[in-house]
Amino acid sequence: RGFTSVQKAPQPSFPYSEDEYANVEWDGLGFGLIPTDYMYMNKCRGDHQFGEGQLNVYGNIQLSPSAGVLNYGQGVFEGTKAYRKENGQLLLFRPEENAVRMQIGAERMCMPSPSVDQFVDALKQTALANRRWVPPAGKGSLYLRPLLIGTGPVLGVSPAPEYTFLVYASPVANYFKEGSAPLNLYVEEEFDRASRRGTGSVKTISNYAPVLKAQMRAKTRGFSEVLYLDSATKKNVEEVSSCNIFIAKGKRITTPATNGTILAGITRKSVIEIAQDHGYDVEERGIAVDELAEAHEVFCTGTAVGVVPVGTITYGAKRMEYKTGSATICQDLQSTLSGIQMGTLEDNKGWVLQI
Numbered sequence: 001r002g003f004t005s006v007q008k009a010p011q012p013s014f015p016y017s018e019d020e021y022a023n024v025e026w027d028g029l030g031f032g033l034i035p036t037d038y039m040y041m042n043k044c045r046g047d048h049q050f051g052e053g054q055l056n057v058y059g060n061i062q063l064s065p066s067a068g069v070l071n072y073g074q075g076v077f078e079g080t081k082a083y084r085k086e087n088g089q090l091l092l093f094r095p096e097e098n099a100v101r102m103q104i105g106a107e108r109m110c111m112p113s114p115s116v117d118q119f120v121d122a123l124k125q126t127a128l129a130n131r132r133w134v135p136p137a138g139k140g141s142l143y144l145r146p147l148l149i150g151t152g153p154v155l156g157v158s159p160a161p162e163y164t165f166l167v168y169a170s171p172v173a174n175y176f177k178e179g180s181a182p183l184n185l186y187v188e189e190e191f192d193r194a195s196r197r198g199t200g201s202v203k204t205i206s207n208y209a210p211v212l213k214a215q216m217r218a219k220t221r222g223f224s225e226v227l228y229l230d231s232a233t234k235k236n237v238e239e240v241s242s243c244n245i246f247i248a249k250g251k252r253i254t255t256p257a258t259n260g261t262i263l264a265g266i267t268r269k270s271v272i273e274i275a276q277d278h279g280y281d282v283e284e285r286g287i288a289v290d291e292l293a294e295a296h297e298v299f300c301t302g303t304a305v306g307v308v309p310v311g312t313i314t315y316g317a318k319r320m321e322y323k324t325g326s327a328t329i330c331q332d333l334q335s336t337l338s339g340i341q342m343g344t345l346e347d348n349k350g351w352v353l354q355i
């Protein structure tokens with residue numbers, strides 16, 4: 001398996017803009033796409049490994065109508081964020097974790113994947129080229145979206161003959177329209193998110209469109225998002241469409257174990273470690289939906305969502321309420337994690353990469 005020779009696209013006109021900031025209304029950023037200047041692109045044949053990629057001007061990409069990703073959903077994605085410190089330095093958070101997770105997902109979806117170094121380098125290039133789009137310290141972050149998709153043509157169900165690894169970016173802040181206010185979750189009993197030995201544990205694009213129907217229905221009824229149960233028994237809590245879930249009772253924090261149907265969140269993993277450092281007793285195991293009634297606190301974690309409190313969960317006719325606000329476990333973990341990510345707290349774990 002040698003390196004493929006990839007035809008280079010014309011390079012954008014460097015150097016990048018001298019402006020410190022792009023023309024963005026930084027206050028009140030949400031989680032909608034704000035297109036930036038550049039994106040990273042790298043293509044390779046299915047039977048090769050990725051070679052060197054390059055930055056292109058951000059814009060539409062051309063695809064064959066029979067591209068594997070368009071017809072059969074052969075694709076995985078990642079999400080990570082670049083933060084700007086007060087002194088202007090840019091920080092990435094545990095980017096190699098995303099690289100490894102993409103490799104695991106790619107293997108499941110029969111795709112070649114970039115090496116950890118190639119992946120991290122692509123993130124660095126994309127963040128630096130778009131640095132004027134990184135919000136001022138404390139106003140949000142530059143969300144980086146790596147995509148790995150089958151772009152070669154197929155007709156029958158088979159792996160695509162060509163793949164594209166690309167990274168684009170958008171400035172973001174709060175994921176939910178609630179901002180950082182508590183979420184109101186609805187336990188979804190009709191639809192499942194993931195099945196045993198399916199793809200629930202990998203970040204394949206095909207896990208996300210199927211959640212839209214339940215999500216839309218819940219939003220119409222005034223809920224923030226849905227909470228899924230396990231498909232086999234409908235008795236255990238799994239995750240929310242876009243994030244992992246934790247429950248807390250006293251000093252004990254519990255989150256569903258990653259048993260194949262749960263996405264192995266990097267925020268989830270980081271929050272577990274911080275919680276242990278802070279003296280909480282952390283368990284990863286199945287959580288019976290009935291346990292929701294006894295929890296003192298519930299919170300969600302994810303790269304896009306951060307660490308957000310859950311105020312209520314509605315399960316059938318039952319509506320459960322949780323402690324939120326100051327002096328909560330959620331707030332303790334949220335402030336430590338975001339402090340490390342934004343460079344305002346010392347990173348003694350080697351999680352932050354200054355670029």
Ligand code: COI
Nearest residue numbers: 078079242302303304305
């Ligand atoms: C992320 O948290 O970065 C994700 O990729 C979740 C996405 C569905 C918004």
